[in-house]
Amino acid sequence: MMLILKPKKDFEVSVEAEITPDLAEKSEEEIKNFEVWYGKYKVKLGELFEIKKEGDEKKLVLEGDFSRVKWIGRGMPDGEIIVKGSVGAHCGAFMSGGKIVVEGNADDWLGAEMSGGEIVVKGNAKNLVGCAYYGDLEGMKGGKILIEGNAGNYIGEKMAGGEIEIKGNAGDFVGTEMKNGTIIVHGDCGFVGGDMKGGTIKIGGKFDLLPSFKKAEDGWVGDINVGGEGKIVKI
Amino acid sequence: MLWIKNGIVIDPKNGIEGEKMDIFVKEGKIVEESEVNKEECKVIDASNKLVVAGGVEMHSHIAGSKINTGRSMRPEEMRVVRNVAGKFRAVVGRVLLTAPGIGYEYAKMGYTTAVEAASPPIGSPHTHEELDAIPILDKAALPVFGNWHFVFKFVSEKDQEKLQAFIAWAIERTKGYGVKIVNPGGVEKWMYGSNVRTLDDEVPIYGVTPREIITEVVKANEALNLPHCVHIHCNNLGVPGNYETTIETMKLVSGMKNENRPVLHVTHVQFNAYAGSSWRDVSSGAEEIAKYVNKTDNITIDMGQPIFGHATAMTGDAPFQFTLHRLTGARWSNKDTEIEGGAGIVPLVYLPKNPVHALQWAIGLELGLLIDSDKVVISTDWPNGGPFTEYPYIMAMLMSKRMREKELERVSPYVQKASSLPAIDTEKTLYEVIKMSRSLPAKILGMENKGHLGVGADADIAIYDINPNEVDPSVEYELINKAFRKPAYTIKGGEIVVKDGELVAETWGRTFWVDATKKVSMEAIESDLDEYFQNYYSVERINFGVDERWVKKPARLEVK
Numbered sequence: 072m073m074l075i076l077k078p079k080k081d082f083e084v085s086v087e088a089e090i091t092p093d094l095a096e097k098s099e100e101e102i103k104n105f106e107v108w109y110g111k112y113k114v115k116l117g118e119l120f121e122i123k124k125e126g127d128e129k130k131l132v133l134e135g136d137f138s139r140v141k142w143i144g145r146g147m148p149d150g151e152i153i154v155k156g157s158v159g160a161h162c163g164a165f166m167s168g169g170k171i172v173v174e175g176n177a178d179d180w181l182g183a184e185m186s187g188g189e190i191v192v193k194g195n196a197k198n199l200v201g202c203a204y205y206g207d208l209e210g211m212k213g214g215k216i217l218i219e220g221n222a223g224n225y226i227g228e229k230m231a232g233g234e235i236e237i238k239g240n241a242g243d244f245v246g247t248e249m250k251n252g253t254i255i256v257h258g259d260c261g262f263v264g265g266d267m268k269g270g271t272i273k274i275g276g277k278f279d280l281l282p283s284f285k286k287a288e289d290g291w292v293g294d295i296n297v298g299g300e301g302k303i304v305k306i
Numbered sequence: 307m308l309w310i311k312n313g314i315v316i317d318p319k320n321g322i323e324g325e326k327m328d329i330f331v332k333e334g335k336i337v338e339e340s341e342v343n344k345e346e347c348k349v350i351d352a353s354n355k356l357v358v359a360g361g362v363e364m365h366s367h368i369a370g371s372k373i374n375t376g377r378s379m380r381p382e383e384m385r386v387v388r389n390v391a392g393k394f395r396a397v398v399g400r401v402l403l404t405a406p407g408i409g410y411e412y413a414k415m416g417y418t419t420a421v422e423a424a425s426p427p428i429g430s431p432h433t434h435e436e437l438d439a440i441p442i443l444d445k446a447a448l449p450v451f452g453n454w455h456f457v458f459k460f461v462s463e464k465d466q467e468k469l470q471a472f473i474a475w476a477i478e479r480t481k482g483y484g485v486k487i488v489n490p491g492g493v494e495k496w497m498y499g500s501n502v503r504t505l506d507d508e509v510p511i512y513g514v515t516p517r518e519i520i521t522e523v524v525k526a527n528e529a530l531n532l533p534h535c536v537h538i539h540c541n542n543l544g545v546p547g548n549y550e551t552t553i554e555t556m557k558l559v560s561g562m563k564n565e566n567r568p569v570l571h572v573t574h575v576q577f578n579a580y581a582g583s584s585w586r587d588v589s590s591g592a593e594e595i596a597k598y599v600n601k602t603d604n605i606t607i608d609m610g611q612p613i614f615g616h617a618t619a620m621t622g623d624a625p626f627q628f629t630l631h632r633l634t635g636a637r638w639s640n641k642d643t644e645i646e647g648g649a650g651i652v653p654l655v656y657l658p659k660n661p662v663h664a665l666q667w668a669i670g671l672e673l674g675l676l677i678d679s680d681k682v683v684i685s686t687d688w689p690n691g692g693p694f695t696e697y698p699y700i701m702a703m704l705m706s707k708r709m710r711e712k713e714l715e716r717v718s719p720y721v722q723k724a725s726s727l728p729a730i731d732t733e734k735t736l737y738e739v740i741k742m743s744r745s746l747p748a749k750i751l752g753m754e755n756k757g758h759l760g761v762g763a764d765a766d767i768a769i770y771d772i773n774p775n776e777v778d779p780s781v782e783y784e785l786i787n788k789a790f791r792k793p794a795y796t797i798k799g800g801e802i803v804v805k806d807g808e809l810v811a812e813t814w815g816r817t818f819w820v821d822a823t824k825k826v827s828m829e830a831i832e833s834d835l836d837e838y839f840q841n842y843y844s845v846e847r848i849n850f851g852v853d854e855r856w857v858k859k860p861a862r863l864e865v866k
Contacts, residue, residue, distance in 0.1 A: 206382030 072096060073126035075134060079119060082139045084110035085159065086119060089142045092129045092150025092169060099124065133158075138178065144171050147188070160197075163190045166214070176220070180204075185233070187214045195220035195239070203229035211235070211252065224261075227254045230270060243279075246272045249301055257306075266294050267301035275306050307332050307342045308800060310767065313352030314774050317359065318741040319749070319758035324774045329357060331765040334799040338761055350802075354773040355794055358740050360418030360766030361697070362757045364747035365537075365573050365608050366688045368408050369422045369436035369447065371429045371641055372620045372649040376402050376689070379639050380618060380653055394812055395441075401616045401693050405439035409812075411695050413442045413803050416768030416793040418815075419748075419756050422447040423537065423573065423687075424488055424622045427454070428645045428845070430480035430852050437817055438858040442798050444756075444766075444815035448537055449480040450622050452487030452519060453494045454646040456831075456838065458512035461522045468834065470526045471826040475835070477532075479851030481819040481860065484534030484751075485527050488622035489541050490519040493648045496625035502541055505554055516541050521558050524570060528562065530822045531865055533752025535564065537571045540578045543626045549591025552578040553598050556605050563604055571750050574610025574687035576670040582724075585633075585662060589724035590669045596676035606750050607677065608685040611670035611700050612663065613692025617654045620690060624648035656692060661720035668717075668725040674704050675730050679738035683747045697743065698790030704734040704742075705779035705786060733780050753818070765800040768793045816861040819854075825865055 074095035088107040097105075102124075103117030116122070129150040137143065138157040146165040154162075157175030164183040176194035182201045196218045201211035202225060210229040221239035228247045236255040243261030246254050249270040259276035264284065280303070284293035290304035308331035315327045330342045367373050377384065380402055388407055389397040397407035412420055420440075425433040425447040437445045451457050451473065460469040473485060491509040492502040498510050505517040520538065527536045540555050542548040552572065562569045572578070581591035599605055619630055624640050627650020631638035634652065641649040656663040670691065674682055684701065688694040703709055707730075714721065714728055722728055734742075748757025755764045772789045779786045792807030803811050839847035854860045 204382070204385075206380055 072124045073128050073130045073132060074102065075123040075125070075132045076116075076120040077123075077134045078136060078140075079121055081136070082109070082119070084139075086140045087142055088116065088140050089145040090116070090131065091144055091147035092131050092152060093147070095124070095129055095131055095150070138176070141178075144169075147171075157194065163188070163216075166190075177218075179223075182211060182214070182216045184210055184212070185214050185216075186212045187233075189214060190216045192216075192218045192220070196222045196237075198223035198242070199225045199228065201227045201230055201233070201235050209250065221258070226256075227252070230254070240276065245278075246270065246301070255306070264294055264299075264301055264303055266297050266299070268294075268297060268299040269301050271302045271304060273304045273306045307347045308350060308765070308797070309342065309344060309347035310350045310352050310357060310769070313355055313357030313769060315357045315759060316737055316740045316774055317745075317759045318737060319745040320760045322759075323737050327357075329759060329767065331767075331797070331800045334765050335755075336759055336761055336763045336765050350769070350795060352769050352794075354776075356736075356770040356772050356774050356789075357759070358416075358768050358770070359744045359748075359757050359759050359763070360768050360796065360798065361412070361416050361743050362747040362751070362753070363412065363417055363420035363685070363694065364571075364683055364751055365423040365610075365685045366420055366694055367423060367620055367690070368420055368440060368445070368688075369405070370425050370433035372424075372622075372651055373402070373689075374432070374436065375639050375641055375649075376618050376620050376651045377404065379637065379651060383616075383618075394809055401689050402618055405436055406441055409441035409443050410809055413796050413798065414793075414807060414809060415695060415697060415791060416770065416796050416804075417694075417697075418442070418766035418768075418796065418798045419444045419753070421445070421483065421751065424486050424539070424647075424649075425449050425480065425482065426622070426641075426645055426647050426649070427476060427480050427482075428843075428850070430482070431856070434481060434817065434852050434857050441812045442803050442815055444764075444818065444861075446483035446751075446818040447480070448484050448486035448534075449476060449482040450486045450488050450647040451476070451523060452490035452538075453492075453648070455512075455842070456834065457519060457523065458491075458494070458509060458514050459834070461518050462512045462514045464522075466522065466526060466529065467827075468830050469522060470529055471828060471831045472834075473523075473526050474530060474822040474826045475828060475831065477820055478823050481817070481852045481854065481857055483818055483820050484532055484537060485523060486537045486539070486622075487520065487523060488539040488647060489543060489626065490516045490523075490538075492516070492541055492625055493623060496628075496648060501625040505541065505551065505558075517558065520555060524559055524562065528564060528569065530825055532820060532822060533567075533863060533865070534820075535568050535571050535750065537573055539573055539621065539623060543577050543621070543623055544580075544630065546580045546582040546584050546588040549579045549581055549594055552591075552595060556598055556602070559604055560602065567750055567752055568606045568681075569604040570606075572605060572607045574685065574690065575607040575673055576610040576612065576666060576691070577687075579669050579673060588662065588665060590665065590672055590726065592669045592672035592676060593726055596673065599677050599681050606681045606683065606746070607673065608683040608687075608747075609670045609674050609700070610685055610687040610691050611674065612656045612666045613686055613696040613699065614656045614658045614663070614667065615692060617656060617692040618651065618689040619654045620649060620651040622647045622649045624650040626650070627652050630654075658717045661718040661724075664718035664721045665724050668721045668727040671700075671703055671710070672725060672727050672730065674700070674742075675727075675732045675734070679734060679741050680746055682742060683750065684739075684743050695791075698787050701739045701743070701790055702779070702783040702787040704739055705736065706781070706783035707731060707733055708780065709783035709787075736774050736777075736779055765797060767795070767797040769795040769797075814859055816859045817857050818861045818863060819857075820863045820865060822865040
């Protein structure tokens with residue numbers, strides 16, 4: 072079943088709702104009673120959102136402004152989420168499969184530590200896309216994130232696999248401590264690859280190169296400070 | 307008043323080995339039957355259950371700057387929520403628990419007393435604030451002396467009188483319980499960028515050696531007749547070949563004697579029991595150490611048993627932690643290099659398939675098995691060797707060769723050639739394991755009312771759902787491992803705090819501290835103290851230390 076959610080109001084504080092396409096397969100009663108956090112209070116999904124079911128795909132359609140709703144698609148293994156608006160932080164974190172399409176913008180921690188699946192953002196994304204949570208050793212390990220607009224700082228920090236593609240520009244510290252995988256920035260960005268051990272960063276526009284990278288045949292290799300063999304390639 | 311009925315009691319201190327007995331509790335103490343009015347007693351039916359004293363943890367890092375720094379540098383640890391606020395306080399942490407969790411988890415295992423094994427003296431107000439945040443347990447802290455400039459000064463001047471006065475002053479000021487020394491001289495040398503490698507290496511400026519520091523401090527500790535013996539973290543910790551330094555250190559006290567307790571407690575010996583010359587050919591030196599400890603009568607040790615999985619290395623031994631950081635590539639933090647000691651912190655995971663980790667695990671068990679059970683205490687040196695909540699695993703392993711054989715299948719085969727663990731047939735008895743976790747640590751600490759169930763003891767009692775006269779730990783090791791994790795009751799100071807493995811009440815234990823100031827003449831060191839504080843300390847002497855009224859429930863022990 073396809074599940075359509077619409078916010079009933081403008082949220083005054085953040086909503087933490089770990090909603091995944093699995094929810095679409097539950098009964099209306101269960102969906103309404105699904106527990107989420109509204110600020111410091113635990114509330115039922117039905118109190119915050121209008122709920123409608125139609126069709127027969129395993130799909131979640133979020134209509135309206137979800138920019139204050141965090142953890143959408145957290146850890147989802149399959150199915151699809153379409154957001155006809157913007158999403159809050161941690162969207163698609165830990166996801167292992169399925170697809171999330173955000174028609175608006177995404178907040179911080181998009182696809183953090185994801186291991187599979189696909190995320191498409193038609194607008195911009197903020198910081199820490201595909202990153203590792205503080206203290207963890209590996210960020211994104213697989214899957215793909217495509218951002219059609221611009222992205223912020225710390226894209227793919229500690230990334231260990233998969234691909235992040237940004238059509239626009241990105242900020243500083245792209246691929247910091249990267250271990251594997253690919254980051255493509257079609258536009259400009261700031262410093263790239265600090266402490267990177269492996270993987271590839273491809274850049275279309277201007278960028279700042281650290282002095283700890285050495286020239287190679289098709290670009291630069293480093294970060295030699297950590298004995299890294301990451302590649303920075305101009306496209 | 308409590309009447310614990312028909313329990314099967316094991317109480318090594320009083321020589322009780324699985325007798326069916328009743329125990330009576332009044333006003334937080336264990337009393338004679340005649341002292342209580344049975345009709346007013348709350349009756350606990352302990353039929354077919356094991357009744358023992360509450361566990362005594364003598365070496366764990368439960369409070370102070372390094373555990374707290376460990377928490378802040380490991381955000382990933384803090385994502386594990388153990389208890390949300392409600393009836394009891396919120397607790398987070400996978401291995402590095404927040405303060406309330408320490409009290410809860412020890413109690414949930416039947417432990418009722420725990421000692422912070424290394425407190426930097428200038429940080430003692432912080433240590434006590436954290437101790438005060440730990441519920442249920444009775445607590446104490448051991449200030450570190452082995453790298454304190456006053457100690458170097460008085461040792462180099464060979465002035466025992468001043469050294470004794472200083473130790474008495476320092477323990478009173480920090481509201482400490484005893485004398486801890488960590489890598490004596492080595493941490494000071496680290497501040498110049500290196501470490502001591504033998505007992506005869508000199509400490510810069512002072513010219514004293516670890517040999518002199520240890521010998522003089524032990525002499526002072528004995529002259530003061532402090533309840534706890536000197537508690538030492540040896541030099542060369544974590545260095546292949548270090549078992550020789552450990553034995554050499556133990557030999558420093560040969561000939562010394564104390565009627566009531568050992569003269570030296572060597573802690574987390576697993577980390578100091580390596581043979582070989584590098585990490586490539588490292589092997590176990592546990593047999594040599596066991597041979598030495600078994601033939602002496604004035605030394606005890608604790609295991610420092612590693613547990614596979616997450617841990618966090620943290621010791622007052624910064625040079626070792628720096629080496630560990632270089633070895634593992636893990637992040638590290640260095641604490642307090644400008645003060646009386648220095649601590650380092652490094653996140654760690656023990657992996658069964660890693661040859662070195664597997665060997666460390668085997669060495670801990672070798673020490674536990676090869677050493678007489680009245681000379682070795684169970685510990686993981688939490689959080690260095692892993693979670694203290696795995697003590698039931700250690701107990702079961704010590705009691706069952708079958709369990710060890712099963713565990714050996716999953717560890718690196720390196721253990722087979724580098725340690726004697728696979729060949730050890732010893733199986734400790736339940737009585738011995740109870741001794742190693744109760745009466746022995748209490749004896750070493752000089753806590754007369756802890757670790758036993760005799761009349762006059764504190765009513766700290768654990769009741770487990772096993773019948774010692776029926777269970778065969780060698781075969782039923784899973785039952786042992788399970789039962790010790792889930793006491794039927796934990797009773798602290800006469801109050802039931804845990805029932806069927808679940809917390810039912812939060813109480814507040816005491817903080818023990820030792821006052822030996824009447825045994826010395828403070829005047830001897832007045833001018834030294836004044837001079838040092840004026841010239842070298844960032845705090846005034848008047849502001850150094852902890853007043854008794856700042857401690858939540860202080861319990862002063864005066865040394866006669």
